[in-house]
Amino acid sequence: MNNSNRTVISRRSRPAKEPLSKDLIVKTALELLKNEGSSGLSMRKIAKALDTGPSSLYVYVTNLQELSAYVLDYGLDKVVLPDAQDGSWKTNLFDALNSYLTVLYESPGIAELALTTIPVGSHSLALMEYILGRLHEGGIRSTSAAWGVDLLLLYATSVAFEQASRDQKGTTLNTILTSYESLDVMRYPMIANLRDELLSSGERFRWGLEVILQGILQRQD
Amino acid sequence: MNNSNRTVISRRSRPAKEPLSKDLIVKTALELLKNEGSSGLSMRKIAKALDTGPSSLYVYVTNLQELSAYVLDYGLDKVVLPDAQDGSWKTNLFDALNSYLTVLYESPGIAELALTTIPVGSHSLALMEYILGRLHEGGIRSTSAAWGVDLLLLYATSVAFEQASRDQKGTTLNTILTSYESLDVMRYPMIANLRDELLSSGERFRWGLEVILQGILQRQD
DNA sequence: ACCTGAACACCGTTCAAGT
């Protein structure tokens, strides 16, 4: 089966072992994150997937935190920013944020990263730049625009993350449901009253975006 | 010093060892979280602080995740909800959120927990109930109110968390600064232009709250 | 310059055994 019995062992399971590189490490890490969730993003697991020891990774990456930032940005590769020439600024803005949301939905781990990692990669920057551009088209500038990007991205990220946490574990959803169901109507009359709406989703994302946009448009400075 | 030399060893360093209890565990955990940040919240460290082994904790708490939820809620103990009789609904709403923000500022670890833990404890519920009440006073009901609470709390939490991440490490701030400073003006003209505003804070929190409120008020359904 | 093995100092959780 192998033409020599000295050192080289046949590798049929993998498409020939690529040499290690930052790129390959990030790619592998993202794959693990997508498949196993946030617990898949570990130095040891990445190393194992690359058929090496964890210490080998430190040649290309200073630590897990830095690697996480790379993985986040690489994960945002698939976000689609519509041609700004085509639709209205608002439609384009919503479409871009929707694309961002979709990417995060598809891998909850990325949503978690996005929530806790400061975005400095090129894909994050491209998305921010795009949103700023649309806001500018819409006549929103300066401070409002600067803070608006933050607020819009934060909102999208957290909607994705919440959705993800709920999907991830049936337990979690059950926990919430039982918690809200057994709510003390005397102590929390308003929450008890709104129970259904608090848990509904769907239109929610759109609603939030509209609210934020409307608020920003009003409050020009 | 001790009246018997059999089993009981003198305990002068601690105010007499209290028996273990869920309450004591949560209290100790919160203390550790406040002092050491999120890495302080570990079963083993809590156990050590309580002078016992980690396995002892599992009598009172099913796992770390559950404990975290308790710790979060206990941490929100100090949030002040002003008497609804006194000021305007808007002032009261802002004051409550400001108090929430202050509590999170004081211990970044709690902010992190708040961002990633579904709030089901009594203090979280009380805060939600209070905000819903103020929104109701302001004429905001039903869906808008339900989603509005979420949005307002999310916003406050994340402002605190971002601030915390920046304070925690001088490194992080430096990373952002150098990243933005060396920004490719050709590729990201809008970001480069708004660099200063993107990093400023202070008025920021208030601005976001106003934006969200204004947006909600407009968009009644 | 890159890779490896072994070690250090940690994790959460379980479980049989003690009181």
Add this chain to the structure above:
DNA sequence: ACCTGAACACCGTTCAAGT
């Protein structure tokens, strides 16, 4: 009913040693 010790299966990171 509670506590303990020891173990299992993990972590991130470092470092001397190899090629």
